[in-house]
Amino acid sequence: MQNIPVDVRRLGALMCVVPPEPRVNQETGEVRKDRDGNVIYVVGISVRQRDNRRADVIEVAVPSEPHGIAEGMRVNVVDLVAVAWEIEGRKGTSFRASEITPQGAPATTGAVPAGRAKSSGGEA
Numbered sequence: 001m002q003n004i005p006v007d008v009r010r011l012g013a014l015m016c017v018v019p020p021e022p023r024v025n026q027e028t029g030e031v032r033k034d035r036d037g038n039v040i041y042v043v044g045i046s047v048r049q050r051d052n053r054r055a056d057v058i059e060v061a062v063p064s065e066p067h068g069i070a071e072g073m074r075v076n077v078v079d080l081v082a083v084a085w086e087i088e089g090r091k092g093t094s095f096r097a098s099e100i101t102p103q104g105a106p107a108t109t110g111a112v113p114a115g116r117a118k119s120s121g122g123e124a
Contacts, residue, residue, distance in 0.1 A: 006080040006095075011047050016073045017057055018044025020066045020100075038063040043100050045075065058095050066100040074103035 008014065023032040023040040032040045040061050048055040060077060069075060079098035085091070 003081040003083055003096075006082055008077050008080050010050070012050040012052075013046075013048045014075050014077055014103075015046045015048075016043055016069050016071055016075050016100075017046045018042075018059075019071050020062075020069055023061060034063050036063075039065070041065050043069060043075075045077065045100075060095045060097050060100065062097050062100055064099070068102045068105065069100060076101045076103055076105070 020041045020043045023042045024030065025032055034040055040063060042059050042061050043066060044057055045060050046055050046057050060080065077097045077100050081096050083094050083096065085094060
């Protein structure tokens, strides 16, 4: 699978619509972790295209708990990448980022690169 960098500057408003929660394996109930043992969190982000009223919701995985993020907040998404996947005849696109911060807050230093947020099994 290839990581495709996403230029978030070309997107419109980014807003949290589903607060952060640990990613859970639906079959086993086990909390997913990345290759380094970090718990993977997912956040539902509404993305409104510039100059358009259309909005989409994407689920973004990050390698640590995003602090200070709540439903309805505008957010910054750092190092966003898209990954096309195909498993057992199903296809889709998953999204990962190194971190998600409240809009106006600086990105923390030492963020895990987005490519390292992939889970050790299944889709990210």
